[in-house]
Amino acid sequence: MNNDVKAKWEAFTELVRKITAYNEAISLMHWDLRTGAPRKGVELRSGVIGTLSAEQFKLRVSDEMGEYIDYFTRPEVDGQLDDTARRIVKECKKDYDENKRIPAKKIEEFSVLSAHTQTIWEEAKANNDFASFEPNLVKIVDLLKEFIGYWGVKGTTYDTLLDKYEPELTVAKLDEVFGRLRERLVPLVAAIQASPNKPDTTFLDQIFEQEQQEKMGLFILGQMGYDFDAGRLDESVHPFAIGLNSGDVRITTHYLQDDVTSALFSSLHEGGHALYEQNISKDLAGTPLATGTSMGIHESQSRLWENIIGRSRAFWERYYPDLQKHFPQQLQDVSLDDFYRAVNRVENSLIRIESDELTYNLHIIIRYEIEKMIFNEGLEVKDLPKVWNEKYRQYLGITPPNDSLGVLQDVHWSGGDFGYFASYSLGNMYAAQIMNTMKKELPELDQYIREGNLIPIKEWLTEKIYRFGKSRTPAEIIMQVTGEELNPDYLADYLEEKYKEIYKL
Amino acid sequence: MNNDVKAKWEAFTELVRKITAYNEAISLMHWDLRTGAPRKGVELRSGVIGTLSAEQFKLRVSDEMGEYIDYFTRPEVDGQLDDTARRIVKECKKDYDENKRIPAKKIEEFSVLSAHTQTIWEEAKANNDFASFEPNLVKIVDLLKEFIGYWGVKGTTYDTLLDKYEPELTVAKLDEVFGRLRERLVPLVAAIQASPNKPDTTFLDQIFEQEQQEKMGLFILGQMGYDFDAGRLDESVHPFAIGLNSGDVRITTHYLQDDVTSALFSSLHEGGHALYEQNISKDLAGTPLATGTSMGIHESQSRLWENIIGRSRAFWERYYPDLQKHFPQQLQDVSLDDFYRAVNRVENSLIRIESDELTYNLHIIIRYEIEKMIFNEGLEVKDLPKVWNEKYRQYLGITPPNDSLGVLQDVHWSGGDFGYFASYSLGNMYAAQIMNTMKKELPELDQYIREGNLIPIKEWLTEKIYRFGKSRTPAEIIMQVTGEELNPDYLADYLEEKYKEIYKL
């Protein structure tokens, strides 16, 4: 960089650091609201979050920001930037463009509409009344289509929404991978359905003392390499992980006395998210690159730990005796094999969030296909229940008895989060593909897991994925780690192999 | 208000609300740092606090703020404001003037210097080396004198510093009340020293299980009327209370296994601070008036609950049986009278923060007299140890064996907080004077306390003090509640009566 560029760059990073500082304060307020802020302070606190968000928003779309972006994207200046610097500019530009192109009035309108629609959705779901939800959902879809117009269509209309959560992902690519995945999973699910060899899960219906659950959860998190000096574990209604900075990545869990697996696997899941954020390179602190590169890659890390490792036989060979020690009364007569099979039972359920590792993907594919139909193929909102139920019948062999258990089950659409669902299955596919490479590069992997030596896994993931934060795109990460593009066969292979054995197909 | 004034007022309160929002976010970050934020995130978090404080500072001294103040203090506009509005303007103006008059470079210099000097002070205290601390303390005093020049001297030089913590308090007034207090307390302390009737405190040297201490502390807070739906209790190294908003006023405590009184009385103390903040009128939310009116009045509330109520015989008549139930082994053979006398033992100690309710005031008077000598009478920093030791000998009859236990004991001066100490004793005097009125207006007060019926006390204080927040000055509050100015005789009377009985003088 010459001196002019250098001086400008320093001023620009100062602005960027400021924007990041707001993120950290706002995230802490959200964390606090969800982990124990007193009820009577919530209303004023929400106002404070709104005020600080608005202050931050002003900086993100400020003329100052616009001028920096303009300056740093000039060819003669861009040429002087290193790769990381260029990515920082790109991130700021993406955010600036996304927000600046839409009239402030429209952004306001969307935020009011989506908040209101979430309330309406709650009632509609409680009353099994899709019709009362429909008019607002129509408005949300229309407004999003208008936004896409402002943003500029990338490929197809729906591509623009996908790109928000998974940068550079396209319908063309997703059609291919989800199509292939569906082809392979639908018959597998049907075969499992028909299998007489179902795991016995009755022993899970017991009381498991919370105190012991806590101890076991903390133990497992420590084993994974979660750094308690750079985080803390609290309780909240819904478990989550939140990165305030790379030295402060918090997770929460929720204990259910009558379900020992809930807190256990959610700790592995949120722990996976947290390992990612804790191990992002410190060099990226204070920049928009100090976070996971996409929803999909983030989810690949939670699901790799929760499912591929956490529901593997090798893992429980090591940790099941510990679990038995924590719950001798409940588990002393349950064999490792029975436990392993029980935590991997497959059930064709109606509800996505209650579904297992295998059928989960079909729930997502259904949502993807429907969202695409809405934005690319003119499907009308009023026809959603019909399409929804038909797809559940086709892919999962079950038909929702009502809309509350069907099209009304998820909160996402009421908040305008179209394009988001795909991330969950992307996470599963990325995870299986990454795991396939990890096994080749760490030939002793299975042995490590069987011995509870999980740190090499964390280190390998840090080296290959975590440290880069958002300075690589998801496609770059997956190519760099595995040497090929996203390929759904790794997930399908993994699931087939695992479940054919469990269900003795 | 006419329409012009009204429109301006709405825009102005918007700015004020924004400034308040930053306070809440910054306070939450401080609370978090002191109650369990992970160690590795602290450095970045401190940066975030700095960034947001700087953003807020810009608003507080902005041209926009200057124009509003200018507008609302014009006689024709001021005449249209109600009392509360006028006070809001006055608060903003005070803050604006204080900060705007000093060149930004000087403020920066002071903040760097005081941070640095605190580190030096820590080392000096550890090494009993006043000489290493002296040059920096000289710089701090000089810079403060310069600031006072910018701010404009009010009465004497030192008055300007007093006014920062206790608005409108003067050296003339404090000389009078501290002089009178000293006259009455020094002989009382000497008589106690000479008394053969010392309380037996040996039974306090036992182990008191933390779990039971927690239960007892929560119980007492509930009895006081602390609203757990508008607050929460956590642990921290040093106990504190912090008001994020009136619906979220948090307190912390610190449990010592070998000292049952520490957490107990600190809960009463911080609980008193918290009751004040929880009961400020909701109408003041989002304004600079939604906090305690001064350090002194705030401290009066903590000390009223901790000492005047919490160390009274009536209080323990009600609650000692509960304490015994929590610690049957430790206390079953200790009589109420022995317990009451033990928690009211007087000891002439060298250390302010370890001192009792009575001698505490002498520690403060010493500091007040020395600060006044520095700023009004040309006392040189190098002579502080000599003056300090001489005053301890005179008022408390003991001489510090070294500066670590003497002039170096408090952190305040290293951070530039001259003028602050007086608040602590003001709190004691205000508390005794307020209690005197409360007894007249609630003739059954003693009976209430004896029955554990503490809510009428909270309600009376809310009606008389809490709800007004900062919309009354300390002098107005004390006049409005008690019908006279600050009068030290109430504290002296209270202490004489109480301790003559305990020490059988």
Ligand SMILES: [Zn+2]
């Ligand atoms: Zn997740």
Ligand SMILES: [Zn+2]
């Ligand atoms: Zn206090």
